[in-house]
Amino acid sequence: MATSRREILKFGLLGLVLLAGNSDDASAQSRTRFVFANSSAFDSLDPHTVFDQGRAAVRFNLYDGLLRFVDNPPKLIPWLAESYTVSDDGKTYTFRLRADATFHDGTPVTSADVAYSIERILALGKGPASFYLDLIKPGSTQTPDPHTVVFNLATPSAIFLTTVPNILVVNSALVRSKEKDGDWGAGWLARNEAGTGSYVLRRYEPAVGWSGQRFVKHFAGWAGQPIDQIEFRTVQETNTRVLGLMRGDFDGADGLTYEQIQRLRQSPNVQVLEAESMRVFLLALNNSKPLMNDVHFRRALAYAFDYDGFIKNIMKDSVTRNPGPNPVTIWGTPPGLKGYSFDLAKAREELAQVKQPLRRITINALAGYSESEQAAVLFQSSLRQIGIEADIDVTPWAVVASRFAKAETQADVTPVWRSTFYVDPNNWVGEGFGTRYHGTRTMSYYSNPVFDQLLDEALLTSDQERRRELYEKMSQIVSDDAAGIFIYNTRWFGPYSTRVSGIRFSPGTNGNDIRWATMTR
Numbered sequence: 014m015a016t017s018r019r020e021i022l023k024f025g026l027l028g029l030v031l032l033a034g035n036s037d038d039a040s041a042q043s044r045t046r047f048v049f050a051n052s053s054a055f056d057s058l059d060p061h062t063v064f065d066q067g068r069a070a071v072r073f074n075l076y077d078g079l080l081r082f083v084d085n086p087p088k089l090i091p092w093l094a095e096s097y098t099v100s101d102d103g104k105t106y107t108f109r110l111r112a113d114a115t116f117h118d119g120t121p122v123t124s125a126d127v128a129y130s131i132e133r134i135l136a137l138g139k140g141p142a143s144f145y146l147d148l149i150k151p152g153s154t155q156t157p158d159p160h161t162v163v164f165n166l167a168t169p170s171a172i173f174l175t176t177v178p179n180i181l182v183v184n185s186a187l188v189r190s191k192e193k194d195g196d197w198g199a200g201w202l203a204r205n206e207a208g209t210g211s212y213v214l215r216r217y218e219p220a221v222g223w224s225g226q227r228f229v230k231h232f233a234g235w236a237g238q239p240i241d242q243i244e245f246r247t248v249q250e251t252n253t254r255v256l257g258l259m260r261g262d263f264d265g266a267d268g269l270t271y272e273q274i275q276r277l278r279q280s281p282n283v284q285v286l287e288a289e290s291m292r293v294f295l296l297a298l299n300n301s302k303p304l305m306n307d308v309h310f311r312r313a314l315a316y317a318f319d320y321d322g323f324i325k326n327i328m329k330d331s332v333t334r335n336p337g338p339n340p341v342t343i344w345g346t347p348p349g350l351k352g353y354s355f356d357l358a359k360a361r362e363e364l365a366q367v368k369q370p371l372r373r374i375t376i377n378a379l380a381g382y383s384e385s386e387q388a389a390v391l392f393q394s395s396l397r398q399i400g401i402e403a404d405i406d407v408t409p410w411a412v413v414a415s416r417f418a419k420a421e422t423q424a425d426v427t428p429v430w431r432s433t434f435y436v437d438p439n440n441w442v443g444e445g446f447g448t449r450y451h452g453t454r455t456m457s458y459y460s461n462p463v464f465d466q467l468l469d470e471a472l473l474t475s476d477q478e479r480r481r482e483l484y485e486k487m488s489q490i491v492s493d494d495a496a497g498i499f500i501y502n503t504r505w506f507g508p509y510s511t512r513v514s515g516i517r518f519s520p521g522t523n524g525n526d527i528r529w530a531t532m533t534r
Contacts, residue, residue: 058202070245082435083522104166105166110123110161120187143453172435183208226242255273258277274331291433300458320500338431353498373402385429389426431456505520
């Protein structure tokens with residue numbers, strides 16, 4: 014670091030960036046109820062264990078972190094913290110908390126709650142824990158006073174600051190009172206909440222979804238006519254989401270194909286918002302299994318996917334070809350990276366170099382996500398042309414996510430999206446293919462000592478140009494080894510009711526952060 018301590022964010026900036034969402038008028042009147050048709054089931058509400066885009070609405074509406082990503086391109090703004098400083102050696106991060114933030118039960122937020130939250134994340138070892146397990150030792154976080162929390166990192170980290178929004182703060186006294194047999198309140202918090210977020214949980218049914226009431230006393234304040242009630246309802250049937258939007262039963266939905274988006278454009282009750290996102294669609298390959306651990310077999314698979322056909326015929330040219338693991342909208346991809354093309358002749362050449370006996374492979378598509386299912390069917394057909402048989406298994410995201418936790422349970426191929434959890438190429442290529450992330454954030458179980466050495470350096474250095482060079486090298490290695498099959502970068506299409514305005518899209522929240530929105534009757 015260039016200076017011994019730098020004050021990065023100040024409280025004055027918070028008032029500037031909250032814009033219309035910040036007002037001292039806590040009595041601002043609501044208009045109506047917002048109902049979102051969610052393609053994934055909310056099987057748990059625990060913000061420290063459930064960590065994916067499909068169930069992200071819990072994190073962004075019921076909880077807050079010290080910092081928050083907003084807008085597009087994403088900006089990191091102060092949230093529960095009003096300022097922070099970084100030590101000269103890059104290992105000590107000191108955050109100053111707002112004095113006016115409270116939990117939903119009225120308890121003031123203190124540094125003890127932040128310390129408890131990071132300790133809980135580390136102890137549970139799930140969700141966002143992989144960001145911190147190597148960085149923050151249990152018991153190392155200090156609370157010199159009720160409004161100051163100090164993170165003492167084991168080593169400098171180039172990505173720590175961008176991951177801070179994922180340290181969602183829970184009411185330590187409340188959660189402790191619900192602990193059973195040292196479970197850190199996991200049983201209780203899976204079905205309840207203990208946050209400071211813009212909305213207070215009112216009802217939760219795992220098979221149905223959850224609803225919340227506006228937290229009038231939220232520290233960021235309210236302006237205009239905010240939405241008073243929100244409901245995120247599980248609706249896994251795609252056509253039901255479409256028809257519900259057109260009829261006015263739903264005010265927003267996700268997981269729709271471009272054809273369905275085009276259909277919705279014709280409805281007088283629906284508006285379609287658009288934005289470039291940072292969400293890569295890929296065929297995640299389990300590099301650890303027999304055959305899948307052969308680079309020639311993986312290259313054969315990479316040459317056997319019809320990229321242009323999928324993008325033009327299924328996606329209707331609504332997305333951008335993404336040849337590498339990082340989204341095309343962020344740095345860290347080598348200039349001119351071409352990736353693979355659909356070439357069955359080259360696929361057969363690679364397959365001829367495979368020494369292991371061929372076997373049927375498994376493709377695990379995501380239920381309720383038409384593009385995932387269509388990619389699986391398209392791939393199955395082209396694989397058959399080069400002599401590879403594949404079985405397709407269609408399961409809900411919760412099942413797919415649980416299978417990713419172990420190399421033994423992950424399918425050979427999974428058509429899936431890699432979303433934005435923090436804005437750094439490590440979010441994609443680093444976590445996707447580094448050995449250190451096996452069992453936590455990986456979708457590949459890929460291991461390469463050269464790649465891992467580059468990753469270790471990239472996580473330590475603060476030199477931006479050196480980091481760019483390192484992530485470009487890592488991206489090239491992953492491409493050369495066909496460790497995954499990279500297809501496109503998502504363009505976000507947010508279908509909402511015409512009654513809704515003020516959606517503040519950011520790649521990190523994917524339009525799920527409802528506090529900014531307004532509705533008319």
